[in-house]
Amino acid sequence: QHRTEALPLHSPAPPPAAPPPPLSTSAGSSASSSDLLGREVSAASSEPPPASPASEPGTPQQPPRRAGRGRDDNEDEDDGGEDEDEDDDDDELQTMATTTTTPRDGNNEQHEERSDDDDEDSADDSADEPTGGIRGSFPAAAPAGRRRMSLAPSHSPHLQALMELLTTPAAPLASAASNADLIAALRRARTLTSPAVERAFRLCPRADFVGGAGRDHAYANAPLRLPALGFNVSAPSVYTEALQGLEVREGERVLDVGSGCGLLTAMAAVMVGRGGCVVGCDLVDETVGFARGNVARLREQSAEFAAGAGAVEFVKENVILMDLDAALPPAARAHARGSGGGGGGGGGDLRFHKIHCGATCPEENIQDLLRLLRPGGLLVTPCGNELVKITKPSPTNPSPPVESLAQVIYGDLVIPPRKDIWRRRFLSYLRNYSHLPPPAPSPDAAPGPAGKGAARLGDAEGADFWVRFAEDPGCEAVPAHRSVLEGRSEHFRAMFGAGMSDSDAEEVCVPFPKELFVECLRFMYTDEVHFGDLSPVELLDVGNFYQLPASFFRLCESRLLESVNCDTAADILKVSEHYGLDALKRCVMRFIVNNLAEVRRSEGWRSVDPALVEETLEEACRLLQGAAKLFD
Numbered sequence: 001q002h003r004t005e006a007l008p009l010h011s012p013a014p015p016p017a018a019p020p021p022p023l024s025t026s027a028g029s030s031a032s033s034s035d036l037l038g039r040e041v042s043a044a045s046s047e048p049p050p051a052s053p054a055s056e057p058g059t060p061q062q063p064p065r066r067a068g069r070g071r072d073d074n075e076d077e078d079d080g081g082e083d084e085d086e087d088d089d090d091d092e093l094q095t096m097a098t099t100t101t102t103p104r105d106g107n108n109e110q111h112e113e114r115s116d117d118d119d120e121d122s123a124d125d126s127a128d129e130p131t132g133g134i135r136g137s138f139p140a141a142a143p144a145g146r147r148r149m150s151l152a153p154s155h156s157p158h159l160q161a162l163m164e165l166l167t168t169p170a171a172p173l174a175s176a177a178s179n180a181d182l183i184a185a186l187r188r189a190r191t192l193t194s195p196a197v198e199r200a201f202r203l204c205p206r207a208d209f210v211g212g213a214g215r216d217h218a219y220a221n222a223p224l225r226l227p228a229l230g231f232n233v234s235a236p237s238v239y240t241e242a243l244q245g246l247e248v249r250e251g252e253r254v255l256d257v258g259s260g261c262g263l264l265t266a267m268a269a270v271m272v273g274r275g276g277c278v279v280g281c282d283l284v285d286e287t288v289g290f291a292r293g294n295v296a297r298l299r300e301q302s303a304e305f306a307a308g309a310g311a312v313e314f315v316k317e318n319v320i321l322m323d324l325d326a327a328l329p330p331a332a333r334a335h336a337r338g339s340g341g342g343g344g345g346g347g348g349d350l351r352f353h354k355i356h357c358g359a360t361c362p363e364e365n366i367q368d369l370l371r372l373l374r375p376g377g378l379l380v381t382p383c384g385n386e387l388v389k390i391t392k393p394s395p396t397n398p399s400p401p402v403e404s405l406a407q408v409i410y411g412d413l414v415i416p417p418r419k420d421i422w423r424r425r426f427l428s429y430l431r432n433y434s435h436l437p438p439p440a441p442s443p444d445a446a447p448g449p450a451g452k453g454a455a456r457l458g459d460a461e462g463a464d465f466w467v468r469f470a471e472d473p474g475c476e477a478v479p480a481h482r483s484v485l486e487g488r489s490e491h492f493r494a495m496f497g498a499g500m501s502d503s504d505a506e507e508v509c510v511p512f513p514k515e516l517f518v519e520c521l522r523f524m525y526t527d528e529v530h531f532g533d534l535s536p537v538e539l540l541d542v543g544n545f546y547q548l549p550a551s552f553f554r555l556c557e558s559r560l561l562e563s564v565n566c567d568t569a570a571d572i573l574k575v576s577e578h579y580g581l582d583a584l585k586r587c588v589m590r591f592i593v594n595n596l597a598e599v600r601r602s603e604g605w606r607s608v609d610p611a612l613v614e615e616t617l618e619e620a621c622r623l624l625q626g627a628a629k630l631f632d
Helices: 077-079 081-095 117-124 156-166 179-187 193-203 209-218 235-244 261-274 285-301 303-308 330-336 363-370 418-432 483-486 490-497 514-526 536-548 548-563 570-579 580-596 598-599 610-629
Strands: 033-036 041-042 224-226 231-233 251-259 276-284 311-316 354-355 373-383 386-391 401-408 466-470 479-482 507-510
Touching: 041 466, 077 117, 117 598, 156 311, 179 193, 179 235, 179 418, 193 235, 193 261, 193 303, 209 224, 209 418, 235 261, 235 354, 235 363, 235 373, 235 401, 251 261, 251 330, 261 276, 261 285, 261 303, 261 354, 276 285, 276 330, 285 311, 311 330, 354 483, 363 580, 466 514, 479 483, 479 514, 483 490, 483 514, 514 548, 536 570, 548 570, 570 580, 570 610, 580 598
Parallel strands: 251 276, 251 354, 276 311, 354 373, 466 507
Antiparallel strands: 033 041, 224 231, 373 386, 386 401, 466 479
């Protein structure tokens, strides 16, 4: 799960021994097929080259050759004599070898220049060998020191243009002396285009995250090895591609898988702002502690980061087995419940808005990452030799495309044993069916000139209605507003609109204890209920009498579900049946199925209606059928 190698493979110039591409294209090369991610791939497009044999992390390998264009076997007959001239040009082009200097290792040592004659045999030997992308310490730019070829005036113009294209090196992203120089180099190369990502780079200097051993090369656009911790820090240009692809917005919740030194995690925290939250996930205690210390130190040293970055938490987890209910840190859990502010929290949904994975995820495990995303959320992960951007399907976008951001080589994501994955999926399946959906906020009161929120609970000023209590006639009346009561209670709406004698009354006497009615009144004003020691069942009685919105009953269901155990399950099952709380009943039934032996010994089970017992048995059958699908 460590981010061991992460390097862009942007079309480098070809090695000197590589044969040039033919100058004509095949008429039949436009056939298309589908890749493993379900995208349509043109046969004429260049596929990323297979990775070269594994080597020590940080060791560069031969860059991939530029793919040539295809040619039909019958094309010679159609082209006539013109092909003979082009074949001659090709022969001349193949004899024009150029000497190069190729990076050898992380210290920028270079091969000595060799003549064409010296390289001829080795070039022939390597022509049949598969070539992979750059792996290790160097960005995918043309090697420094490449000589430009010159052509005699007799060569055709199109060949001259082709030679210029092949021999002109791309602008390299060289090692920079400072963070500002690195940012400037990324901008010059047009890799860094997002102001938000640029600000994240500025507030999170790479040198602050690589320890003392890596500071000398901290601003090189290359992976940086941290030997003491056993992983590489990805190249800055790769971080740029990933963060720009994620489109992180303020207030969101982000998961960084394989967080390593914590640099990308901190950068994402800058982008989500004070209202957001970022969770870094890694497998090794020392790595998690290292990242946590880096971010804590940055908060102490940078007032701008401390003032503008969101909450950052690190956990030791394998993301494939991650259980959000158990593993989500307190800051992320609070953000999910809405206390984190911004536009991203709230609703009780623990899933993330964006996920970055810093290791190559096998295609069959992509769904294990997507399950942690909200519908419409974005996942950026290496898959094969591509850095891909995947949008989780949503009702408004049921079939989103998969976008390729760059060609890269990463280390592999650590995949746990299959039996552990199945166990997690099964337990997650059971848990999902044992949770109530979060209550939806109620709409504003209507009709009425004030509406919900315009008047405050207990505000006597402006109150036009008073509530008294039959059980305590001497109790002080509670002020209320007709517009709120009429908009939030079917009972009061019918009372005020009936045209009878009590429609214009300025007060009402209710048949319930004050503490119960006040909580129902609180809900009508704020969508909240402070249960305290109050019984949810008694509050259900009051809410049912005054016909409050469905979200009130969902809050009571949630409170009852928290109290379900082997002794109370049977009684709560009967309550759910009595008040028609179907979601609660389904959850309790599934708890009973999972704990049947203990529940059957409880006092409440003896008085359960036989029809409810039969429904519980049917629910057990549905559970088994659903679980069987997990293993298909």
